[in-house]
Amino acid sequence: MTDDSTAARLDRIRARFAQLKQVEAEHQFGVTLVDGAPLEPIPGVPEAAVEVFRIVGRIEGSHFRFAQPPELAGPAAFEARPEENPHDPLGPALSIGCELHSIPPKLRGEIDGGEGISLDLEEGDVYHIDPDDYVFLYEHPDEDVDIHVFAPDIVTFFDEFVLGPKYPELVDTVLGPGVRAERVRKGRFQGQYQDTWLRLLVTAGLAT
Secondary structure (H helix, E strand, O other): OOOHHHHHHHHHHHHHHHHHHHHHHHHOOOOEEEEOOOOOOOOOOOHHHHHHHHHEEEEEOOOEEEEOOHHHHOHHHHHOOOOOOOOOOOOOEEEEEEEOOOOOHHHOOOOOOOOEEEEEOOOOOEEEEOHHHHHHHHHOOOOOOOEEEEEOOHHHHHHHHHOOOOHHHHHHHHHOOOHHHOEOOOOOOOOOEOOHHHHHHHHOOOOO
16 A cells, blocks of 8 residues: 555656656657556565556666566566575665666676666665675675665655656766766757756756
């Protein structure tokens, strides 16, 4: 079950996703938007995650990819996932997205993605940790490292950070300052944002 706030956010995600598909069809920025699947509830997975990926199957721009984790295909797929590492300092999680900015376009068919964005399966929040910080934390579990929690749940994350006005904050946090300001230097989209997803959000009036 979802409360009114979550239900309202899911309705907004659904409406914005449909709007963005229409704007992309009109402008052809090169963004991929794939509808979600009729997923069933899965024990051990926050219901909110299933709700989101019933709407959104895949979003891919030039800088990020967000996609339904294969583990959510059904209870059997979730049970067949690799065994959890009992020594993982962050606990059980699912990768729900990754950055692509660090991967040369010609290698994206060979390299799945760069730094990941994860859903905590126990707490339900969405976070990012620098890979070097993760290695340090794994070796020194009692030390403090910077773990950036974007949202307390996946519905809020998609509503605000993927399909909404806080997307620039996501870019700054994961890719570093300055990346989102980069512009296309020549061609059809000269002067517009290099980040095709940001370009689409701005064109649709969902981000600035």
